[in-house]
Amino acid sequence: MKKSKSLFVVTLLVYVFLIGPLLVIMAASFSDTTYLKFPGEGFTLRWYQQIMQVKSFGSAAKNSIIIAFGGTFVALLLGLPAAYALNRYRFKGKELIKSLFLSPVLIPVIVLGFVMLRYVVNRFKLPALPSLLIGHTILSIPYVMRVVTSSLANFDFSMEEAARILGAGNVYTFFHILLPNIKSGIVSACIMAIINSFNNVSLSAFLTSAGVSMLPIEMMAYVEYHFDPTIAALATLLMVITLGVMLVIEKTLGLKSVV
């Protein structure tokens, strides 16, 4: 047991290192001082009201939500049929196509942002919002592919066959036989993809424009010029939402199925 004690101490220190800074931010968001301070002084909620006063946060948050959900939705439209076909049919070049759908995780996101700006946005004069949607769709495709493929691997395709023999059409079979069986896989893929997309900086840094920004980009810009607890309040708000999402996942799917 002596060994487990020293292991415990290391683990404790590691977790203080991982979680501590986040708790510091939470504590500092209530500090009644004009600059960020930990330990803080007094207690106030005014920094939470202040979030609303920063105009750029509101529109950027809206964009971030639209793009994270929209991009993941498009990724699902493109990835789900492909994952289905890759599991269902045998054909040449299957592995190659699978690696194509997984490849966006291999390419550094910062490079992806750069090449999209140079060879897509600038070349075709694409406005910021559609370019962000395209970029974030690319980010989400591997998540959909990986998780859906693994849940399809456990799906018994003879059930589909059985439904057809009993007279079910293709559409009916898809919605009533296939989809319910891989639903939790799809949901966990979407949650992961949405979180990843919402937090992304490297891609958005290249694709946002003067009028159209994303929340992490605005937060970064704010941090570079201001050092008041507003940003700590916003960060705390986002972390509470993340915690809520994690709790819901744990209660419904189990966190293990997502990570």
Place this chain on the structure above:
Amino acid sequence: MLEKKTKIYWLFILPGCLFLAFFMLIPLFSLLFKSFVDEGGRFSLANYFALFESTYFKQVFLRSIRLSLTSTVVCAFLGFPTAYYISKYSKNKGVLMALAVFPMFTSPVIRSFSWMVILGKKGIVNDLLVKSGIVSKPIGLLYNEFSMIVGFIQLFLPLMILSLIGIMDNISEDLNLAAGSLGASRLGTFRHVVLPLSIPGLVTGSVLVFTGCLTAYTTPQLLGGTDTRVLATMIYQQAMSLGDWTQASVVAVVMIVVTIAVSSVINGISRKLNPTI
């Protein structure tokens, strides 16, 4: 019966393929192609020679490798005992796993920013240093390689821990007991049983941490200074601030090559050492 409908799968696959080809592959190949061409449109390595002759780039490149390597090694040393404890001894495994996942779901902007609060001139670390008399006035702990490494480790340590737990969970307790009953000491069991069997997790984790550090943009942008640029911040600076698209492209190609080389070489070596992976 399946064979009759053979071609229908292309209908399922094609939209995604075209999307990725058009918005990702063609741009990537254009990047690669353009980087090997001079202003007159002829094949040339001039862009690469120019880059590798620049002392600025050499510094940035070596700094990127050095910081990523240091962070990976520290993550391995911190992650290994932590994962081992969680996998073999902990009673609250679920909670500890969730606490490791939580930072991964939190924005890198928030995580890097938290270190700006802690390591700043008015931060708690400087407070303690001054109060305890180790230094007479607050020292600059931010915007240097130290703060970047701290940020990187906090960013990517969960990946290392989770990769290791995944592997360690599969090491049967029977093996440890067997080694013990055959006379191996605890250290001996660890060295000859646990450590070798955990190597696949260590490899996966190290590749993830290294490539993560090498390509991270937010952390070096917030915690690094202007004289501690790395590859990712250099690409952004060249393209967006200096408008030097050619040099940004060449740096981007270098980054892709290093990332893919590192992950395939390390994974290849580990597959050779342990063909069962």
